[in-house]
Amino acid sequence: MVKGTTVFGRLWKGPFGTYLIVVVAYAIFQVLASAGSLPSVIVGLLPTICAYISATISLNLVVGISGELSLGHAGFMSVGAYTGIVAATCYSAVIDIPWLVFILAMLTGAVFAAIAGFVVGVPVMRLSGDYLAIVTLAFGEIIKNIMNNLYVGLDDAGLHFSFSSAQDLHMTNGNIIINGPQGAVGVEQLSTFFGGFILVLVTLAVVLNLIRSRSGRAIMAVRDNSIAAESVGINTTKYRLMAFVVASALAGMAGLMYAMNYNAVVPVRFDYNASILILVYVVLGGIGNIRGSIISATVLVVLPEVLRFMSEYRMLIYAIVLIAVMVLPNVPAVQRFLDYIQDKIPFFRSRDEVPGDVTEGAE
């Protein structure tokens, strides 16, 4: 079978194939879930999986396409989540349709996350490499710290904000929406698997179209060689910032999707460990590889749940698997073994070898 030469093969390699994978996967999971053959834990996890897929794709836009190591992605998820939850509470007072409330809250969350991305991005884009990484980490921690001390309440007079305590909101008979370290309480669980599926499609549409546009090529040119890109007239800061802000907005939507799948969400959920977790998904899926992001996010969100029967050993196994996946392909003995297998068994022979390897391409 020669891929990439037939019409279908070409479509399969392009964005169409990615959309197809998502649609087919959605259909399969939806059928399995309604037939009751999925464990209830996994069914409850489906919107979370979708949220993580979007977050991973959006981080891949920053790390893979734009080539900046960001360690504060979860911060933008929390901005989207908390502004979205506050917005949803306000909207549901006037609008009666849950899905419309959810969509409007999503858009609000995305706008606020994009603003946060812009505010963080403008100073961050002056730096590069490891320094950029540490500053995004610092911003993520600052956002978490602010969220940890944020109190928001709603009563007849409107929204109340405070940075000290719930009593400081001076409300007579309102509801507390965000209660400091306890996070968002009494969240309406509006996230559904279908909503998550749409979010993944929207994320894919934004990212894949951006990559294949003029701006996307500029972003990748800056990644590959910023000096060369600048010398042909590309505004490097503008394009790096564009990727960062778009990714932040998408992360905000993913954060809201994640938050609204639960009754209560604490700010610690979005600390640097969460950012690193998403980065792990990106790297294991393949940096810059959108399909890889989808698969790795799905597998790695489900894996700890599947490993739950091993109770306290599961995170240990997770850690060992993580190290093994990163290190083993670089150990000479394992490399020789892999080469041997590829040599003997045609099935494992990889079809897209390193460019320049002529003999393999002629298969």
Next chain:
Amino acid sequence: MGFLENLINGVSLGSVYAIIALGYTMVYGIARMLNFAHGDVIMVGGYVSFVIASSMGLNPLFGILVAVIVCTALGITIEKVAYKPLRQSASLTVLITAIGVSYLLQNTALLIWGANPKVYTSVVAGWPQLQLFDGQLIISAETVVTICACAVIMIAMVTFIHRTKIGKAMRAVSEDPGAARLMGINVDSTISITFAIGSGLAAIAGVLLCSSYPTLMPTTGAMPGIKAFTAAVFGGIGSIPGAVLGGILLGIIEIFAKAYIGTQFSDAIVFAVLIIVLLIKPSGLLGKYVPEKV
């Protein structure tokens, strides 16, 4: 008096950060990698000395010695098993591996010692306090020992780097590993030694940290690790005086923010200061500016 007391506490906390930051900065300077597992080596050091001193009831100083030996061995093992095969790999691959090692250490500690916090007995418990100004200013023995340890370690490290043959090899490797190899320097063993020293220092930092803040959990090392890393960046990563300066300044800022602005926002302020410094001087306080070549 309040100001002076806060200042001294800040220098003490900053000294712990400085010792951790030394490990970060040396590893970064020589292996060009962000060793995210460094913070967890601190935690291991804390637990080992806890087991020796509190559970087995032996001399706390012996506990420090064992902790240093265990952590040094641990550092060398981690480097050999996890990082060495990745010498030629992309920096992100190494970073993710380091995160994996960090998870591994935390979860191993969780299995061995459980999730419940242990109350750490200070290694200098019972030592006399320092009383100044007719008892208006009381400085604990932990504070004095921490600050002295940091000063001794910094002087020792600077001397080691500038006066010994291994130190010279380290400087050469950090400048240009390829050229260093051509000059007959064993780059691999130099990197191993760097990890060994960094991890040994982490053990000392763990003991000092737990003596001043006596709750010991599997995640104890994570936040000080991150803060020390920012301290290393703050002072200019790769520079030893920079790491110490960055660590002490970070400690002072944190304690002052807690005392005068509020406990809740102290972390945000620490990180905000880091961001401002990096924006004004992108290579850190004492870092060297390396211009980008075309």
